[in-house]
Amino acid sequence: MQLTLFLIFAVLAVAGAINLLIQRHPIYSALSLVAVMFALAVEYLILGAEFIAFIQVIVYAGAIMVLFVFVIMVLNAGEVAPAPKSRVAAWIGLPVLALFAILVIGQVYGAFGATQLGLGEYLVQTGPVGNSLFHDFLLPFEVTSVLFLVGVLGAVVLAARQDKAPKPAIAQAEAEEPKAMAAGQR
Amino acid sequence: MVPLSYYLALSAILFCLGVAGFIFKQDIITVFISIELMLNGVNLAFVAFSHALRQIDGNIFVFFVMVVAAAEAAVGLAIIIAVMRNRNTLDVDQMTKLRD
Amino acid sequence: MSTVAFFVLSLVKCLIVLFILLTAVAYIQLAERKIVGRMQSRVGPTRVGPFGLLQPAADAVKFILKEDVTPDGAHKFLYILAPILAVVLALLSITVIPIGGTVTVFGIQTALQLTDINVGLLLILGVTSLGVYGVVLAGWSSNSKYSLLGALRGGSQMISYELALGLALIGPIMLAGTLSLRGIVEAQAHLHWFIVPEIVAFFIYLTAAFAETNRIPFDLPEAEGELGAGYHTEYSAMKFAMFFLAEYVNMITVSCVATLVFLGGWMGPLFGPTWLHMVLPTVYFIVKVCFFLFLYIWVRGTLPRFRYDQLMAFGWKVLVPLALANVMVTSLVVALR
Numbered sequence: 001m002q003l004t005l006f007l008i009f010a011v012l013a014v015a016g017a018i019n020l021l022i023q024r025h026p027i028y029s030a031l032s033l034v035a036v037m038f039a040l041a042v043e044y045l046i047l048g049a050e051f052i053a054f055i056q057v058i059v060y061a062g063a064i065m066v067l068f069v070f071v072i073m074v075l076n077a078g079e080v081a082p083a084p085k086s087r088v089a090a091w092i093g094l095p096v097l098a099l100f101a102i103l104v105i106g107q108v109y110g111a112f113g114a115t116q117l118g119l120g121e122y123l124v125q126t127g128p129v130g131n132s133l134f135h136d137f138l139l140p141f142e143v144t145s146v147l148f149l150v151g152v153l154g155a156v157v158l159a160a161r162q163d164k165a166p167k168p169a170i171a172q173a174e175a176e177e178p179k180a181m182a183a184g185q186r
Numbered sequence: 187m188v189p190l191s192y193y194l195a196l197s198a199i200l201f202c203l204g205v206a207g208f209i210f211k212q213d214i215i216t217v218f219i220s221i222e223l224m225l226n227g228v229n230l231a232f233v234a235f236s237h238a239l240r241q242i243d244g245n246i247f248v249f250f251v252m253v254v255a256a257a258e259a260a261v262g263l264a265i266i267i268a269v270m271r272n273r274n275t276l277d278v279d280q281m282t283k284l285r286d
Numbered sequence: 287m288s289t290v291a292f293f294v295l296s297l298v299k300c301l302i303v304l305f306i307l308l309t310a311v312a313y314i315q316l317a318e319r320k321i322v323g324r325m326q327s328r329v330g331p332t333r334v335g336p337f338g339l340l341q342p343a344a345d346a347v348k349f350i351l352k353e354d355v356t357p358d359g360a361h362k363f364l365y366i367l368a369p370i371l372a373v374v375l376a377l378l379s380i381t382v383i384p385i386g387g388t389v390t391v392f393g394i395q396t397a398l399q400l401t402d403i404n405v406g407l408l409l410i411l412g413v414t415s416l417g418v419y420g421v422v423l424a425g426w427s428s429n430s431k432y433s434l435l436g437a438l439r440g441g442s443q444m445i446s447y448e449l450a451l452g453l454a455l456i457g458p459i460m461l462a463g464t465l466s467l468r469g470i471v472e473a474q475a476h477l478h479w480f481i482v483p484e485i486v487a488f489f490i491y492l493t494a495a496f497a498e499t500n501r502i503p504f505d506l507p508e509a510e511g512e513l514g515a516g517y518h519t520e521y522s523a524m525k526f527a528m529f530f531l532a533e534y535v536n537m538i539t540v541s542c543v544a545t546l547v548f549l550g551g552w553m554g555p556l557f558g559p560t561w562l563h564m565v566l567p568t569v570y571f572i573v574k575v576c577f578f579l580f581l582y583i584w585v586r587g588t589l590p591r592f593r594y595d596q597l598m599a600f601g602w603k604v605l606v607p608l609a610l611a612n613v614m615v616t617s618l619v620v621a622l623r
Contacts, residue, residue: 062415151257158264
């Protein structure tokens with residue numbers, strides 16, 4: 001039962017990841033990653049990490065990937081044609097990567113093949129996560145809030161239009177409207 | 187019962203696919219998406235070990251990885267918007283201003 | 287209980303809930319047209335059936351028989367995926383909503399809920415946060431500027447108000463000490479409704495919920511005066527019906543959550559014989575949910591639409607700071623208690 005569930009969602013995750021690589025259009029890549037994240041959320045549930053599973057859906061699929069889709073929409077990003085150079089990279093790189101994966105998996109089998117994980121053996125509820133977060137990991141938690149502040153400031157500075165005299169957004173939109181209309185009439 | 191190694195193998199496969207995307211893709215947004223895929227692969231290993239060792243710390247680590255990924259996505263996408271505005275392309279091969 | 291019995295019982299419960307939900311959506315929509323009509327000195331639909339009661343059936347037939355148009359240049363896969371995503375996500379959150387205590391029907395004891403999970407409220411928040419995909423993908427894949435503008439507005443609006451929505455729910459969660467919806471209701475027994483200590487959170491939740499469901503006064507994504515019909519301009523027939531269904535199911539969901547988290551769910555005075563004890567909680571629950579649904583319609587008939595920059599400023603500069611302050615005060619009270 002647990003093995004079946006694991007295999008279904010493992011196959012889903014790998015299929016999503018491969019689709020991410022195959023698709024040319026970034027929006028399909030982004031949506032494939034959302035599928036991978038869903039599959040992983042179910043894997044987390046199977047592993048008893050219910051809080052992390054739902055945070056995965058809320059934060060990763062619901063916030064971060066929405067941001068990606070949004071930027072793809074705003075930039076109207078289309079397909080980028082693959083350069084011939086990257087085909088050479090694929091011929092050499094893919095076998096090397098596959099070799100790396102096989103080596104890692106082999107090592108993992110040798111070291112952890114005997115450890116069995118059962119369904120519902122270890123359930124991480126929300127309460128203990130909160131306790132650990134606000135007692136043992138309080139300093140990292142506070143540091144991440146500073147990180148967020150810096151991130152927000154950085155994003156605003158980078159993405160803001162660099163006009164010489166910064167005007168409020170509405171005034172600017174109103175100023176642009178007649179221009180746009182004039183352009184349309186031409 | 188599922189062996190721990192299955193989870194770790196899945197984690198490794200996802201990580202390697204992420205690396206492949208990071209290296210082979212031409213499109214800066216997809217490159218960035220591949221980074222998120224790598225992070226997700228690693229997260230699975232954290233949760234699996236957390237379960238195997240009966241330690242909550244693995245869960246907490248995943249939480250922090252997500253937080254950092256969120257901050258990273260905000261800044262990274264802002265950089266992509268700035269690049270698109272200045273260079274008018276999303277092809278990583280054409281972003282060669284520092285080289286030539 | 288054996289596994290087969292469990293699956294059969296769950297399936298029966300799912301079908302019952304689905305039937306009730308779809309009927310409710312049809313009649314809320316009729317009630318909305320009737321009530322808004324009265325508010326505007328009209329009578330609303332009256333022709334089909336007595337008092338227009340068969341109007342939903344006529345609408346359904348119309349939706350099925352209309353021609354299904356896919357615009358040229360649309361991203362076909364996403365164009366079809368978007369309404370399906372919207373309706374599936376809307377229906378998903380109903381699974382964790384309890385509509386009453388435990389009842390015994392034909393000798394089988396069952397909770398009036400599809401499933402009670404430890405993190406029910408997180409599931410609802412997660413599904414709400416995914417609802418953005420339906421709007422954004424519909425708008426983008428339609429290849430129309432009205433749809434795209436509606437989708438951009440809708441996406442940024444839903445992301446912004448989701449924050450306030452989640453933060454407003456933190457206060458009651460802290461008071462109840464659990465994320466399970468059943469647990470939250472049981473923490474409000476004996477009329478200790480969370481609306482009294484969490485009145486600020488209640489109004490923040492209500493405002494954010496209106497914005498999350500894209501209803502007036504926050505219906506910028508489908509502002510018909512400026513954007514055609516917003517993100518679903520290009521949709522017709524059943525695909526449009528799916529968006530329509532999703533919107534009303536979402537309204538029911540947020541009303542249910544408001545009832546469960548702030549108004550004590552199915553809690554209320556119990557009296558009379560034993561069978562009444564079983565029925566009354568569900569009646570209380572339905573009455574409270576209907577109150578919120580009426581509020582939706584009432585507000586629709588009363589308030590004008592926000593301007594876009596006002597909407598964003600209100601979300602980020604008023605609701606989020608207020609919700610954060612509420613979380614701080616509540617946590618202080620919980621810590622000192």
